[in-house]
Amino acid sequence: MGSQQISWGIAPIGWRNDDIPEIGAENTLSHLLSDIVVAGFEGTEVGGFFPEPNILNKELQLRNLRIAGQWFSSFIIRDGVEEVSTAFHKHCEYLQAVNAAVAVVSEQTYSIQGTSKNVFTEKPYFTDEEWNKLCQGLNELGKIAEQYGLKLVFHHHMGTGVQTLEEIDRLMENTDQNHVHLLYDTGHIFVSDGDYNTLLHKHKDRIKHVHFKDVRKDVRGQCEKEGKSFLQSFLAGMFTVPGDGCIDFTEVYEKLLDVNYSGWIVIEAEQDPSVAHPLEYALKARKYINEELLVLDKENALVSS
Numbered sequence: 084m085g086s087q088q089i090s091w092g093i094a095p096i097g098w099r100n101d102d103i104p105e106i107g108a109e110n111t112l113s114h115l116l117s118d119i120v121v122a123g124f125e126g127t128e129v130g131g132f133f134p135e136p137n138i139l140n141k142e143l144q145l146r147n148l149r150i151a152g153q154w155f156s157s158f159i160i161r162d163g164v165e166e167v168s169t170a171f172h173k174h175c176e177y178l179q180a181v182n183a184a185v186a187v188v189s190e191q192t193y194s195i196q197g198t199s200k201n202v203f204t205e206k207p208y209f210t211d212e213e214w215n216k217l218c219q220g221l222n223e224l225g226k227i228a229e230q231y232g233l234k235l236v237f238h239h240h241m242g243t244g245v246q247t248l249e250e251i252d253r254l255m256e257n258t259d260q261n262h263v264h265l266l267y268d269t270g271h272i273f274v275s276d277g278d279y280n281t282l283l284h285k286h287k288d289r290i291k292h293v294h295f296k297d298v299r300k301d302v303r304g305q306c307e308k309e310g311k312s313f314l315q316s317f318l319a320g321m322f323t324v325p326g327d328g329c330i331d332f333t334e335v336y337e338k339l340l341d342v343n344y345s346g347w348i349v350i351e352a353e354q355d356p357s358v359a360h361p362l363e364y365a366l367k368a369r370k371y372i373n374e375e376l377l378v379l380d381k382e383n384a385l386v387s388s
């Protein structure tokens with residue numbers, strides 16, 4: 084089976100960043116969507132500055148683009164699932180109206196991702212009781228997502244209580260595989276654990292959404308040495324597009340093809356847009372995909388025929 088099941092997208096995060104809304108604020112929706120077409124991608128994720136569904140759908144249709152999903156910050160441990168559910172229903176309603184496939188959920192209770200804390204040493208840890216509350220709550224949110232024709236995909240993330248492989252294992256073991264799926268983000272797991280393959284191999288069956296984020300290893304090392312925060316690290320250039328860092332995406336992509344992965348692969352490389360020209364990096368990513376990854380589909384097809 085080949086890439087006909089895979090849709091390639093690129094996230095708005097290279098143009099504008101919801102974690103630091105000031106950067107790239109000059110980049111309008113039209114500019115972003117048109118750049119995505121120029122770079123040859125099929126769609127994107129919803130950014131915090133996106134308009135209501137009618138307006139967005141019009142702009143998408145004009146460019147033959149689709150929406151993969153959107154990030155949702157959950158505070159299940161802090162607020163309880165009942166309170167979170169109200170906001171999550173609204174989130175899913177929006178996503179259904181723009182024909183998205185997934186709702187990306189990240190538990191943000193005690194998260195330091197938006198703070199000035201050292202992201203390499205000061206991440207939070209949940210108690211056993213908090214783990215139970217989180218996993219039960221996610222099962223409930225997963226059922227809500229399904230009412231809107233969406234899959235809940237959980238985003239493991241630097242600076243949060245679900246960051247390391249061990250923590251992702253625990254989350255996968257204690258949530259219902261029918262309702263809670265996994266978003267595999269190559270960049271976050273590599274920065275956290277120095278390895279991106281084990282997570283993919285262990286949880287391949289739960290992965291329903293993928294973020295391809297590359298890492299500049301030397302910059303990562305320097306950020307750790309200097310005790311930088313998550314935001315300072317990405318502004319320093321810790322992340323980049325596939326093919327421009329140290330991750331071997333051919334290995335990752337081959338594994339995804341092997342397990343007949345079906346869904347979106349979204350390029351997500353947050354950098355300062357005033358330093359890393361967003362269209363230039365989108366084109367660089369597309370070139371790498373075309374020249375190094377899509378050829379693997381053909382090779383696989385030849386081997387299996």
Ligand SMILES: O=C1C[C@@H](O)[C@H](O)[C@@H](O)C1=O
Nearest residue numbers: 101102154238268294351
């Ligand atoms: O999926 C993501 C969404 C962003 O808001 C986040 O900070 C980024 O690192 C990411 O992986």
Ligand SMILES: [Co+2]
Nearest residue numbers: 238268294351
């Ligand atoms: Co991501």
